[in-house]
């Protein structure tokens with residue numbers, strides 16, 4: 001049976017991007033093929049999917065921060081059960097946020113699991129924005145895409161411009177926004193390049209500038225400059241910090 005390595009399942013306030021403040025059920029998949037300098041989920045990144053190591057830390061109910069250890073890997077029905085106990089009864093349609101790590105590395109699992117979940121939840125994908133083939137295969141199962149554009153200055157890694165361009169094409173027709181993390185090392189030319197890349201496809205795609213937290217954070221003046229640059233090209237450019245960290249939420 002198909003299964004996946006999952007680092008955590010928990011409910012919290014969405015702390016990033018234009019959906020900030022909503023209640024989401026987060027499913028954090030293990031494994032990532034990037035190594036961003038600002039990564040705040042090192043446990044999920046280090047683990048290799050299907051390596052058979054590490055338990056899933058699963059919140060036991062929506063009203064408690066208590067977690068239990070659940071053996072990995074998880075089956076689709078096992079993961080559904082961990083999510084359903086975090087649902088809030090009522091009129092809202094709950095949201096499952098697929099995060100990581102890089103959720104798209106789990107494409108076969110997601111293809112099997114998401115059709116049943118989508119009947120009850122909105123499916124929100126947080127991704128590094130480089131796996132266009134996987135995105136294309138899953139597009140019909142995802143409601144919202146939060147796609148990163150990785151700036152070399154902030155990640156400390158190579159650029160991924162071509163992968164990002166193809167990925168953006170694969171998200172056409174799905175609700176989407178682009179998020180780019182900026183650090184104290186980010187230069188205006190990178191913001192210009194990223195904004196142009198988005199504008200090639202659609203000037204209306206929201207573009208979120210997210211300041212890195214802690215010692216990597218950029219100066220306030222830089223954030224205004226970056227927003228000015230992007231606003232000359234795109235219609236909707238916002239500076240949004242990681243709100244869950246301010247609130248000391250997971």
Ligand code: SF4
Pocket residue numbers: 032033034035036038039040041045100101102128
């Ligand atoms: S893509 Fe996300 S999970 Fe992977 S290293 Fe970068 S910040 Fe961490």
